[in-house]
Amino acid sequence: MQDILDRFLGYVKIDTQSDASSNTTPSTAKQWDLANKLVAELKDIGLEDVTIDDNAYIMATLPSNIDKEVPTIGFIAHFDTTPDFSGTNVNPQIIRNYDGKDIVLNAEENIILSPDYFEDLLQYKGQTLVTTDGTTLLGADDKAGITEIVTAMEFLIAHPEIKHGKIRIGFTPDEEIGRGAHKFDVDKFGAEWAYTMDGSQIGELEYENFNAAGAHITIQGKSVHPGYAKGKMINAIGIAQEIMAALPNKEVPEHTSGREGFYHIHTIKGEIENAELGLIIRDHERSSFEDRKKALETIVFRLNEKYNNCIELSIKDQYYNMKEKVMPVYHIVETAKEAMEALNITPIIKPIRGGTDGSQLSYMGLPCPNIFAGGHNFHGKYEYVPVESMEKAVEVIVKICELTATK
Template sequence: MKNYNFTVAERFMRYVQVDTQSDPGSNNHPSTGKQKDLSRILANELKAIGLADAHTDEYGYVYATIPSNTDNNVPVICFCSHIDTAPDCSGTNVKPILHRQYSGADIVLPDDATQVISIKDYPYLQNHIGSDIITASGLTLLGADDKAGVAIIMDLASYLSANPSIKHGTIKILFTPDEEVGQGTAKLDISKLGAHYAYTLDGGEAGTFEDETFSADGARITINGVIAHPGYGKGKLVNALKIAGEILAALPANELSPETTSGRQGFIHPVAVNGIAEKATIEFIIRDFVTANLEKHEKRLESIAEEVMARHTKASMQFEVWEQYRNMKEVLDQHPHVAEYAAEAYRRVGLPVIKEPIRGGTDGSRLSFMGLPCPNIFTGMHAIHSKHEWVGVKDMEKAVEVLTHLVQVWEEKS
């Protein structure tokens, strides 16, 4: 690709200006209608590239096919990224800024001078001194998570369509809504997609490759208090909100929380408290890389709650648990060639393979358990979900190169 004029940076800067923030409080699919604005843009651009079947459906998914150009019987592979941005930080009126030949100095974002991106806080910036990086302007997130992935896949489609001499099997392109709110595959038509294996483009620094995620459950404690007029509540009133506070205060202080864990350690994390004096709920997420440990964490949480409830005999409690997603490594270990082929593509572009477990989940987790083994490839995004979010242009371009070699590896090995 030495003489190729990459389009990934230009595409990325256009895509991030389309507000696609998802909404965790919505029951719609997609959770916000504005995600479809980008879906339509992408489907139209894919058609213009020459992918005749490119389209978006009523749920905001984008499907497209790059037809095979080889006589080899190559499994159908899919490249996938999500179009939505996180609810954690505003995605409205994103102003992307291209910093050419980054000098290494602190970057003061122009729309809010208190927002400063520095090598001290983000040491990986040292790898981009003398290269171009992209940031937002200080009032919003950038949207590199995951529009960097979207732009990388779009540039790949453009390159392969313009270079038919590169042999590859059938390639499916999939863009999903609502990944940030845990609904990225909720309305996916897996049979229409028609792929055998997949790769998400939703990772960080160049060289990282992720084939392991948390396993995840949700939990809810519902506390039923006893209501009475507060003026005459002595001996009668049992305040559910106060019991909820006691349960939260009884959680482990120095372990089993996001604040105190790292690496492969799991956690119990309260994410929402709602209610009134009569009835209150506490919502939790439970995470661990070992699926069997989830039950241990849940039993511990239930035991903590029961100890608190024992002090309030007139009140009652319900404890509920439900599955959210599972560690994709449980599936990927059954298909080792998916990771092996990616590692070969990394080597061909001169990158080491840096394997890291994801302390979270991706669409790849659910796709893997839907029958589509799906690890995760880097995009170059950093400081995601924040006003400091940035991405290195050379990392995005390197990801395009990786995908170009990856499709050739699949063709050669078939």
């Protein structure tokens, strides 16, 4: 346990927060700090063909140790952390033999990680938890995944009696700002399929995700003295309100779950002369996804007729449901499921209510389901990960490698 814990702690203490406003790859220079450390470590444990390109994409190879042809598979994780919460000066807390009670993350600020609110904590009584100190995120998303992949490769190197084919690993920047797969060289990676180690609680196995689009609406109004405004003023703020009111009020993130889609207005700013709305559109079914985009276009069309074409709408698709690309090779999900069951882990197969590098990679020709990395409450001060879940993830990786070589 201590080895995997020490490795994880070493990673999370390095600030790798990405920045959506940047046009570089990686989006922040500090991501190079962990990237360069990883390159050195991969070489030290004995992996071959360790490379890092000009955009900080890392790849490495564990050669096959069998004399027959089997598929080359891969494991992928990202080393950036979200810009949504501070990743500077991460100070992890170690809670050994967790007793199922409240955990005081920060006494001064009265920040409590409580099972009364976060019920999943009770699954891990008696285990070792890594938490934040209440002032930063932890970074288990996805430094737990990186820890697990590196540890699994190190274990396979130390245990040549476990037979496996060629294994490729890849670590990416900027996943948290939606760019993790943008410059990933699938041909260079050379795997028939891969798994992202980027899920949450132990047992998660995911091969479905949202179809996603982003929309931006700008409204040009006309400001007139309010005492003489009748028939003349066009209030851009009021039109923005009409757009919001026209959207289904229950089809929002806070009222949906499972495979239910939504509209999510995440930014609004404006004054009488100008207003802007930013929103995202999500749905698991492609037909419903297209219907949602058309519905928004119809709302804008009707209001443009009413207000003399003062509204501009742009919609840009972001990613699609990887299920379409995974189903033709569903055996790769079955292999992961079989690996978990062999280790007495109950697979939790469910759709991702979000995106994943695996979605984009699947559409780039690398089918890529997602496997648990073990963490909970990502992107904030209540984030934690059980060390035992990371250990189980390592075992799943090793078992997948073994099963792929024996099928």
